[in-house]
Amino acid sequence: xxxxxxxxxxxxxxxxxxxxxxxxxxxxxxxxxxxxxxxxxxxxxxxxxxxxxxxxxxxxxxxxxxxxxxxxxxxxxxxxxxxxxxxxxxxxxxxxxxxxxxxxxxxxxxxxxxxxxxxxxxxxxxxxxxxxxx
Amino acid sequence: xxxxxxxxxxxxxxxxxxxxxxxxxxxxxxxxxxxxxxxxxxxxxxxxxxxxxxxxxxxxxxxxxxxxxxxxxxxxxxxxxxxxxxxxxxxxxxxxxxxxxxxxxxxxxxxxxxxxxxxxxxxxxxxxxxxxxxxxxxxxxxxxxxx
Numbered sequence: 001x002x003x004x005x006x007x008x009x010x011x012x013x014x015x016x017x018x019x020x021x022x023x024x025x026x027x028x029x030x031x032x033x034x035x036x037x038x039x040x041x042x043x044x045x046x047x048x049x050x051x052x053x054x055x056x057x058x059x060x061x062x063x064x065x066x067x068x069x070x071x072x073x074x075x076x077x078x079x080x081x082x083x084x085x086x087x088x089x090x091x092x093x094x095x096x097x098x099x100x101x102x103x104x105x106x107x108x109x110x111x112x113x114x115x116x117x118x119x120x121x122x123x124x125x126x127x128x129x130x131x132x133x134x
Numbered sequence: 135x136x137x138x139x140x141x142x143x144x145x146x147x148x149x150x151x152x153x154x155x156x157x158x159x160x161x162x163x164x165x166x167x168x169x170x171x172x173x174x175x176x177x178x179x180x181x182x183x184x185x186x187x188x189x190x191x192x193x194x195x196x197x198x199x200x201x202x203x204x205x206x207x208x209x210x211x212x213x214x215x216x217x218x219x220x221x222x223x224x225x226x227x228x229x230x231x232x233x234x235x236x237x238x239x240x241x242x243x244x245x246x247x248x249x250x251x252x253x254x255x256x257x258x259x260x261x262x263x264x265x266x267x268x269x270x271x272x273x274x275x276x277x278x279x280x281x
Contacts, residue, residue, distance in 0.1 A: 001165075002165070002166050002189060003188060003189050003192050005161060005162065005165040005166050006162070006166065006189035006190075006192040006193045006196070007192040007193065007195060007196040008161065008196065009158045009159075009161045009162040009170065009193060009196065010158075010192065010193035010194060010195060010196020010197040010199070010200060011196040011197075011199060011200035011203075012154050012155075012157055012158040012161070012196075012200065013154070013155055013158040013159075013170065013193075013196070013197055013200065013242075014196060014197040014198060014199065014200025014201040014202075014203075014204070015151075015154055015200040015201070015203070015204045016150075016151040016152065016153070016154030016155040016157075016158060016200075017151065017155065017197075017200075017201065018151075018200070018201040018204045018205065018210070019147050019150060019151040019154065019204055019208070019210070020147055020148045020149075020150070020151020020152060020155075021144065021147065021148065021151070021213070022151065023201060023213055024213035024214075025213070025216040025218075026213075026214070026216075027213075029271065029275075029281070032264075032267040032268050032270070032271040033271050033275065034268050034271070034272075035271075035272050035276060036271075036275065036276065039142060039143060040140055040143050040148075041143045041144075041148045042148075044143070044145060044148035044149050044152060045148050045149075045151050045152040045155065046152060046241075046245060046246070047149065047152060048148070048149040048150065048151065048152020048153045048155070048156060049152040049153070049155040049156040049159070049246045050152075050156070050246060050249060050250060051152070051153070051156065052152075052153055052155075052156025052157060052159075052160060053156045053159050053160060053246055053247065053250035054249075054250050056156070056160040056164075056250075057160070057163065057247075057250040057251060060160070060163060060164045061163075061251070063164075065167070066163065066164060066165055066166060066167030067164060067165045068165045068166055068167075069165075069166050069167040069168075070167075071167055072163070072167040073167055073168055073169070074169065074251070075169070075238065075248075075253070075255075077238070077255060078253075078254070078255065079255070080254065080255055080258050083236050083237060083238070084237050084238060084255055084258070084259055085237075085258075085262065086233075086236060086237070087232075087233045087234065087235070087236030087237020087238065087259075088233065088237045088244075088258075088259040088260075088262040088263040088266070089233070089262060089263070089266045090229050090232055090233030090236065090237075091229065091230055091233030091234050091237055091240065091263045091266075092233070092262065092263035092264065092265065092266030092267040092269075092270060093229055093233075093266055093267075093270045094225070094226045094227070094228070094229025094230035094231075094232075094233060095226075095230060095263065095267045095270075096266075096267040096268075096270035096271045096274065096281070097218065097222050097225065097226035097229070097270065097274065097281055098216050098218050098222065098223060098226040098227070098230075098281075099216065100216075100226070100227075100230065101172075101230065101234075101240045101241045101242075102172045102173050102176065102230065102231075102234055102240045102241075102242075103172040103197070103240065103241065103242050105227075105230070106172065106176060106194060106197055106198065107197050107198060107200070107201040108201065108213075109198050110198045110199075110201040110202040110205075111201075111212050111213070111215070113215035113216075114215075115215045115216045115218075115223055116215065116216070118220075118223050118224065118227065119216075119223050119226065119227040119230075120227065121227065122223070122224050122225075122226075122227030122228045122231065123227040123228070123230050123231035124177075124180075124231055125227075125228060125231060126227065126228035126229060126230065126231025126232035126233075126235070127173075127177045127180075127231035127232065127234065127235035128180070128231075129228075129231075129232060130231070130232040130233075130235035130236045131177075131181065131235055
């Protein structure tokens with residue numbers, strides 16, 4: 001049952017990303033291009049997502065346990081540390097260069113374009129290296 | 135003014151897409167107790183023990199399958215591939231993977247789920263990666279002209 005939820009949540013997430021145009025790298029780059037021809041799409045997507053989760057998380061995190069698992073597995077760190085800061089900066093730079101963050105890049109594998117495949121391969125390599133040295 | 139701001143933006147699709155992403159994150163947390171952070175879910179395929187792998191693969195399969203099915207069902211055109219150069223694609227991919235692994239999350243984990251938990255780490259991270267995305271765009275597109 002948990003596996004069924006996982007695949008369903010993935011489906012809904014993928015439909016959300018592609019319907020909102022987030023698998024289109026030019027739209028994401030357009031959002032970051034504040035000083036060029038700005039594209040507000042990503043702001044609306046983030047607004048729609050946050051508008052939902054800011055409300056739903058209030059209620060469901062009051063529960064002692066999730067419906068199908070024993071515990072909520074939430075991140076334990078609370079301090080803003082050096083890896084968080086450096087990681088976010090490096091991510092921001094890479095994000096602007098092509099217009100892919102991890103979700104849309106993986107979702108766009110559906111289009112079978114070599115550019116996306118190459119991006120995802122080097123992305124996984126980058127994560128692997130970070131895990132080794134950080 | 136408002137028409138200018140949203141020129142080329144499909145407001146209805148963008149907001150609906152966002153709501154679906156919020157719904158997905160809600161389902162995963164409510165039923166499975168998991169945070170819908172793409173970085174954590176997918177990079178975890180390679181680092182988590184065997185019993186914790188299958189749901190991650192299934193989520194990824196759903197993510198790709200959902201994208202594929204949307205373009206079939208809704209008759210929406212498939213976006214053009216990125217026209218960035220080969221070195222840019224390689225460097226950008228590496229930076230995104232490295233940065234999100236090191237910084238414990240990306241747009242979904244920090245930007246949606248983390249902010250909704252009022253996590254100070256996630257709020258700080260989201261402001262930082264958007265800020266550096268905007269600055270990089272200014273530098274690389276308008277300054278150096280490489281993208």
